Amino acid sequence: MTKLLLSIHVLAAIVAVGSITVAASMFPRYALRALDGTEEDGRSAGVAALLHRICYGYSLAGIFVPVFGAATGAALGVLTDVWLIVSLVLTLIAAALLGFAVLPGQRRMLAEGEDALTEEAARPTATRLTMLTGIFNLIWAVVVVLMIVRPGSTTGA
16 A cells, blocks of 8 residues: 555656646746737747646646655654655645745736736746746755655665
8 A cells, every 4th residue: 555655646746746847937938928029929928828727737736745645654654754744844835835926926927918018027027936936846856855865764775
């Protein structure tokens, strides 16, 4: 049963979190390009909207990552290990950052496009989104390292 839980946890992390990190990282560039006024076909606006939907949809699927991670930790008897607690706290921070800063920032940029604001007016929002997405990605990188290194692990890795 532990192997099944761990497999679901890892697959959910790869599919959900991986998709969010890529889509969120690409979003500001396409959102700004949509606002610069040089495109006639609106392709960048469509790409930005799609990237936002990917981030939102996969963030809902990403709920399975900590759920199956905690279930795996319980099955392995490591729920009280510091590395797992730190990983869970970092996961909560990343989720809060995504839910309360990145996704609303993306929605604001999409709304700015509908309000026909200029690229220059939207640049501070795009810069902030780029920074927040970088922090989100860095948090996940730390969590991955903690999952692999697992201080006190008996695997010898």
